[in-house]
Amino acid sequence: MLTGTGSAADFSNVGTSGFVFLQLPATARYAALGETGITLPDVHAEGVFINPALLARSDQAMSFNLSYATWYVETSHQAGAFSLKVPQFGTIGLQVLHFDFGEIQKTRNPYPTETGSYTDLGQYSAGGFAFGLSYARMLTNQFAFGATVKYVRESIDASFADNIIFDLGFLYETGLHSIRVGAFLQNFGLDAKYIDQKFKMPQQMKMGISAEVWGELTDPDHLTVLAEVVHPNDVQEHIQFGLEGVISHHLVFRAGYKFGYDAENLTLGMGLRFDFKGSPVRFDASYMNHEYLQSTMRFTLGMEF
Numbered sequence: 001m002l003t004g005t006g007s008a009a010d011f012s013n014v015g016t017s018g019f020v021f022l023q024l025p026a027t028a029r030y031a032a033l034g035e036t037g038i039t040l041p042d043v044h045a046e047g048v049f050i051n052p053a054l055l056a057r058s059d060q061a062m063s064f065n066l067s068y069a070t071w072y073v074e075t076s077h078q079a080g081a082f083s084l085k086v087p088q089f090g091t092i093g094l095q096v097l098h099f100d101f102g103e104i105q106k107t108r109n110p111y112p113t114e115t116g117s118y119t120d121l122g123q124y125s126a127g128g129f130a131f132g133l134s135y136a137r138m139l140t141n142q143f144a145f146g147a148t149v150k151y152v153r154e155s156i157d158a159s160f161a162d163n164i165i166f167d168l169g170f171l172y173e174t175g176l177h178s179i180r181v182g183a184f185l186q187n188f189g190l191d192a193k194y195i196d197q198k199f200k201m202p203q204q205m206k207m208g209i210s211a212e213v214w215g216e217l218t219d220p221d222h223l224t225v226l227a228e229v230v231h232p233n234d235v236q237e238h239i240q241f242g243l244e245g246v247i248s249h250h251l252v253f254r255a256g257y258k259f260g261y262d263a264e265n266l267t268l269g270m271g272l273r274f275d276f277k278g279s280p281v282r283f284d285a286s287y288m289n290h291e292y293l294q295s296t297m298r299f300t301l302g303m304e305f
Contacts, residue, residue, distance in 0.1 A: 101127050
């Protein structure tokens with residue numbers, strides 16, 4: 001029901017996957033960074049969407065965030081995440097995704113051999129939903145892994161398709177300055193079936209690197225550069241870059257650029273970090289341009305304990 005946007009250079013597999021709402025950026029920070037972030041160790045609960053291995057690097061016992069975006073043509077996208085660090089066991093994460101296609105007019109032609117005569121049958125709804133459970137653990141003081149199992153469902157009127165799929169992620173902190181590398185395998189599972197038509201899941205593999213080029217990640221002022229290569233199963237490979245600057249711990253500026261897309265490339269964003277009754281709070285906003293449709297805004301509110 002929702003198709004991805006790939007490069008015009010290769011149409012051989014375009015449109016062969018379903019559940020493409022799973023590939024939309026779930027949080028404002030991730031969207032603002034050009035959908036890079038699989039090697040950012042301070043994302044906390046957001047790691048359930050970006051790379052489950054990142055959950056193991058959170059220095060907070062518990063965190064959560066909620067995200068909302070108005071998408072194209074009166075559709076919307078909502079996401080929620082929660083993480084809990086369990087001593088001597090690892091970190092557990094939960095995620096919920098919902099994509100609302102809105103209300104769609106339903107009609108029927110009582111005279112199939114004629115045109116222009118339709119009966120109004122009211123409206124029906126369509127949407128996508130995902131629920132996931134993640135587990136992450138530090139295997140060494142430099143290497144983390146994480147995995148997620150997800151139940152996904154996409155429906156239109158009274159018909160639906162559902163499936164069980166998996167994510168797997170890794171993070172390695174090299175010890176060379178602040179360089180980090182990571183990998184993320186997303187949405188792997190068997191083909192799903194909608195009525196009598198089978199289709200693939202929107203699988204993709206990401207490999208990335210990041211480092212602070214000014215200051216350290218824990219400094220009040222620092223600048224982080226990120227780069228990732230993405231290999232989806234239904235469009236050609238593309239490259240994404242992100243830049244995040246933090247000022248005095250509280251103000252964050254972000255930008256990203258995505259190469260290999262027909263209609264999307266530039267992303268921008270800002271963030272605020274502050275304490276509320278001793279707990280860190282984050283508010284992020286992002287902007288993503290689109291050449292043919294309306295540009296989109298996304299907002300995320302998160303808290304750590």
